[in-house]
Amino acid sequence: MAGATVIIGMGGLGCPAAVALAAAGTRRLTLVDGDVIETSNLHRQPLYGPADVGRPKVEVARERLVHAFPGLEIETWVKRVGPAEVDGLLSAHSLAIDGTDSVGAKFLLSDAVTRTGIPLVSGGVVQWGGQAMRIDPGSACLRCLYGTAPREEDVPTCARAGVLGSLAGVLGALQASLALGPPSPPGRTILHVVDGRSFRFRTLTVRRVPGCPGCGARV
Secondary structure (H helix, E strand, O other): OOOOEEEEOOOOOHHHHHHHHHHOOOOEEEEEOOOEOOHHHOOOOOOOOHHHOOOEHHHHHHHHHHHHOOOOEEEEEOOOOOOOOHHHHHHOOOEEEEOOOOHHHHHHHHHHHHHHOOOEEEEEEEEOEEEEEEEOOOOOOHHHHHOOOOOHHHOOOHHHHOEOHHHHHHHHHHHHHHHHOOOOOOOEEEEEEEEOOOOEEEEEEEEOOOOOOOOOOOO
């Protein structure tokens, strides 16, 4: 759906991001997720209830969103995004939101921004902390921030480490706000960090790294 926003991952981040975008007047969404709903998801994924367990997330999310926002147009993909389809998926939309919980998926999406020219709002939440940043063509990317992607097994996830459910809602809404806001300034982006214990917000400036393999900076 050209001109639509695509949300990759309809979990703890994707659900509140979709609701916030629809409430703000977004009329076209594409929802992408290959998972089905599990009981462990329910405390942080507010579009789903106990009766939905076992159903594809994107199908239930579409039903709930269209019921709440009747004019909303939604396309769904019941699949995971890999290298073969990431560029085509982003290029078919005006903006992407990363709601995945996989390090590999996050770096895959970040790397695609420069190739496709499509902005991405990246986000993550685990245990008591979360962060979000908007990556635009010409701004800093995830590799500028972290360098080489860590191994999946070295990074805590919601499934392995747990997460404060309400904090996921805050981060998802923050991602929607960044999606609706202005682009990141050339050569840098702002990392928004949220501490769920103290509920403090702070921002850090991330600058492009010369020769970055993700965004191809030459400055």
